[in-house]
Amino acid sequence: xxxxxxxxxxxxxxxxxxxxxxxxxxxxxxxxxxxxxxxxxxxxxxxxxxxxxxxxxxxxxxxxxxxxxxxxxxxxxxxxxxxxxxxxxxxxxxxxxxxxxxxxxxxxxxxxxxxxxxxxxxxxxxxxxxxxxxxxxxxxxxxxxxxxxxxxxxxxxxxxxxxxxxxxxxxxxxxxxxxxxxxxxxxxxxxxxxxxxxxxxxxxxxxxxxxxxxxxxxxxxxxxxxxxxxxxxxxxxxxxxxxxxxxxxxxxxxxxxxxxxxxxxxxxxxxxxxxxxxxxxxxxxxxxxxxxxxxxxxxxxxxxxxxxxxxxxxxxxxxxxxxxxxxxxxxxxxxxxxxx
Numbered sequence: 001x002x003x004x005x006x007x008x009x010x011x012x013x014x015x016x017x018x019x020x021x022x023x024x025x026x027x028x029x030x031x032x033x034x035x036x037x038x039x040x041x042x043x044x045x046x047x048x049x050x051x052x053x054x055x056x057x058x059x060x061x062x063x064x065x066x067x068x069x070x071x072x073x074x075x076x077x078x079x080x081x082x083x084x085x086x087x088x089x090x091x092x093x094x095x096x097x098x099x100x101x102x103x104x105x106x107x108x109x110x111x112x113x114x115x116x117x118x119x120x121x122x123x124x125x126x127x128x129x130x131x132x133x134x135x136x137x138x139x140x141x142x143x144x145x146x147x148x149x150x151x152x153x154x155x156x157x158x159x160x161x162x163x164x165x166x167x168x169x170x171x172x173x174x175x176x177x178x179x180x181x182x183x184x185x186x187x188x189x190x191x192x193x194x195x196x197x198x199x200x201x202x203x204x205x206x207x208x209x210x211x212x213x214x215x216x217x218x219x220x221x222x223x224x225x226x227x228x229x230x231x232x233x234x235x236x237x238x239x240x241x242x243x244x245x246x247x248x249x250x251x252x253x254x255x256x257x258x259x260x261x262x263x264x265x266x267x268x269x270x271x272x273x274x275x276x277x278x279x280x281x282x283x284x285x286x287x288x289x290x291x292x293x294x295x296x297x298x299x300x301x302x303x304x305x306x307x308x309x310x311x312x313x314x315x316x317x318x319x320x321x322x323x324x325x326x327x328x329x330x331x332x333x334x335x336x337x338x339x340x
Contacts, residue, residue, distance in 0.1 A: 163184035
């Protein structure tokens with residue numbers, strides 16, 4: 001078939017025009033999306049934020065989270081709503097937090113208890129390291145080693161000497177098996193190289209009754225939980241569990257100072273966001289949290305609860321979570337605690 005020069009040129013030209021007509025709208029859409037994403041991050045937050053916590057109302061974690069939510073909401077200009085979702089080792093709260101889009105409008109409170117849950121629960125249903133990105137720590141507190149005020153043990157050194165002289169004779173009380181306090185006792189026992197009988201109780205009130213009644217020689221719990229007994233001089237804190245003295249208990253020596261080298265247990269809670277949350281949003285939240293937790297009023301309100309307000313970089317609290325998972329995995333295995 002013979003074609004003129006015009007016909008030879010016009011056919012590919014029409015193809016190019018048709019192709020361009022299909023490409024240009026796609027390019028416009030891509031460019032619009034590229035512009036929209038930073039704009040959305042710059043506008044963050046434009047609506048209320050939910051903070052999901054794996055504890056019920058009224059506890060220390062709940063109270064401190066509400067203090068932070070109130071101050072952070074004022075700083076960001078949007079309300080932060082607390083959603084209490086206790087149960088299943090934090091799985092219930094995690095599922096709620098992970099159910100939405102990773103856009104910074106649903107955040108989660110994780111804690112040292114989360115690190116314990118990883119090796120303790122068979123079907124945790126979430127991976128705190130893979131499923132979340134760290135934002136900042138909120139609070140830290142040490143456990144305290146407490147004896148009866150008028151009892152025979154006046155220091156942790158006294159406890160250690162008696163335990164070495166009479167293996168298995170001393171009773172140490174904690175709350176439930178697998179709790180952070182219970183695992184702290186197991187770690188103390190192995191680190192100190194002494195044989196102690198660890199007795200779990202349902203709650204702190206039962207612990208206090210047993211201590212004051214002479215059934216226990218020592219209990220390990222939070223300063224907050226034992227505040228009344230300590231203030232009424234029924235019990236005395238003989239050591240704290242951290243690597244350095246607590247700023248809230250500066251006169252109480254650490255277990256390390258009392259001879260248990262390498263022993264370090266500190267409880268914490270922190271804000272994390274679902275994996276995939278834009279880094280710009282994480283950075284904005286972190287900057288705001290550093291300011292909130294540095295506020296003298298917030299620090300005082302935390303201290304009144306027996307808790308230290310302390311922010312961190314995302315990297316720091318992320319590393320802490322990983323390190324604590326490794327630590328408690330070993331403690332649970334060595335203690336022979338069955339997975340739940």
